[in-house]
Amino acid sequence: AQSVTQPDIHITVSEGASLELRCNYSYGATPYLFWYVQSPGQGLQLLLKYFSGDTLVQGIKGFEAEFKRSQSSFNLRKPSVHWSDAAEYFCAVGGTSGSRLTFGEGTQLTVNP
Amino acid sequence: GAGVSQTPSNKVTEKGKYVELRCDPISGHTALYWYRQSLGQGPEFLIYFQGTGAADDSGLPNDRFFAVRPEGSVSTLKIQRTERGDSAVYLCASGQGPNEQFFGPGTRLTVL
Numbered sequence: 001a002q003s004v005t006q007p008d009i010h011i012t013v014s015e016g017a018s019l020e021l022r023c024n025y026s027y028g029a030t031p032y033l034f035w036y037v038q039s040p041g042q043g044l045q046l047l048l049k050y051f052s053g054d055t056l057v058q059g060i061k062g063f064e065a066e067f068k069r070s071q072s073s074f075n076l077r078k079p080s081v082h083w084s085d086a087a088e089y090f091c092a093v094g095g096t097s098g099s100r101l102t103f104g105e106g107t108q109l110t111v112n113p
Numbered sequence: 114g115a116g117v118s119q120t121p122s123n124k125v126t127e128k129g130k131y132v133e134l135r136c137d138p139i140s141g142h143t144a145l146y147w148y149r150q151s152l153g154q155g156p157e158f159l160i161y162f163q164g165t166g167a168a169d170d171s172g173l174p175n176d177r178f179f180a181v182r183p184e185g186s187v188s189t190l191k192i193q194r195t196e197r198g199d200s201a202v203y204l205c206a207s208g209q210g211p212n213e214q215f216f217g218p219g220t221r222l223t224v225l
Contacts, residue, residue: 004155032212043117043204044156044216051212090155094212100146100169101214103155 002027002093006104013081014112021076021107023091032094033074034101035065039087047089050074061085086111115139117217119205125223126195134190134220138207145188146214147180148204156204162188195224 003026013019025031032051036044048059055067065076074091088108092101118137126132138145143164148156158172162182170180177195182188192199202221206214 034212036216041218043218044206046215049212092155099212100158100161100172101148101156101212102158105153105155 002031002095002102004091004093004102004104006089006091006107008107009105010108010110012110012112015083016080019076019078019081019085019109021089021091021109023074023076023104024072025074025091025093026072027093027095029095033065033067034092034094035059035063035074035076036090036092036103037061037087038090038106044090047076081109081111083111083113085109117205117207117215119203119217119220121220122218123221123223125225127225128195128197130195130224132192132195132222134192134203134222136188136190136205136207136217138186138188138205139209139215140186142207142209142215143185144208144214145182146206146208147188147190148206150202150204150219152201159190159203192222195222197224200224 005024034049035047047063050057050067088106090103090106092103094101120135145162147159150156160180161169165185177193180190202219204219206216208214
């Protein structure tokens with residue numbers, strides 16, 4: 001069975017500070033990994049995805065994530081956070097094309113001015 | 114182009130009633146997914162359509178839940194004899210490429 005763990009329920013950072021959101025997954029084969037962002041009352045927006053190849057992937061809004069197979073991790077990073085980044089972030093894992101996504105419980109990000 | 118749309122955006126119903134939630138996918142997308150998101154949780158998979166057929170319905174919690182996609186485009190999620198525990202945001206996603214899922218804004222269902 002596939003699963004995702006996001007250890008941090010809530011993170012607070014200051015604007016301009018760096019950010020790292022943790023994600024650990026469990027999957028029996030090569031995973032497809034995703035990070036989504038959800039703002040209040042909005043749908044999920046895809047930030048980035050990893051299928052294969054370079055383990056450091058770049059996404060939208062200045063986000064990047066690194067796939068580490070040995071640690072079963074796919075942590076999301078941003079060098080300098082903006083106030084508009086305040087939202088809930090979800091890590092997800094999927095398998096073969098067209099299969100379900102399994103999401104973590106999310107990390108709520110608060111950005112202080 | 115237009116994204117995934119879902120109607121209604123909010124639905125309030127009474128326990129025991131029947132509800133239908135609609136999803137209009139992005140034009141041309143053959144894959145359609147339904148998820149349910151309870152407060153403070155991540156989305157949970159319900160069902161996946163490839164074209165008109167349900168390729169995976171293993172996430173439906175019980176036989177009160179049913180979904181259709183008769184023409185391979187619009188999908189309707191149907192919930193019979195609603196219970197308070199069904200209250201959640203129901204999300205629809207569509208896609209065309211490998212594991213590509215674009216989400217709609219969701220329908221917030223409240224069962225009183």
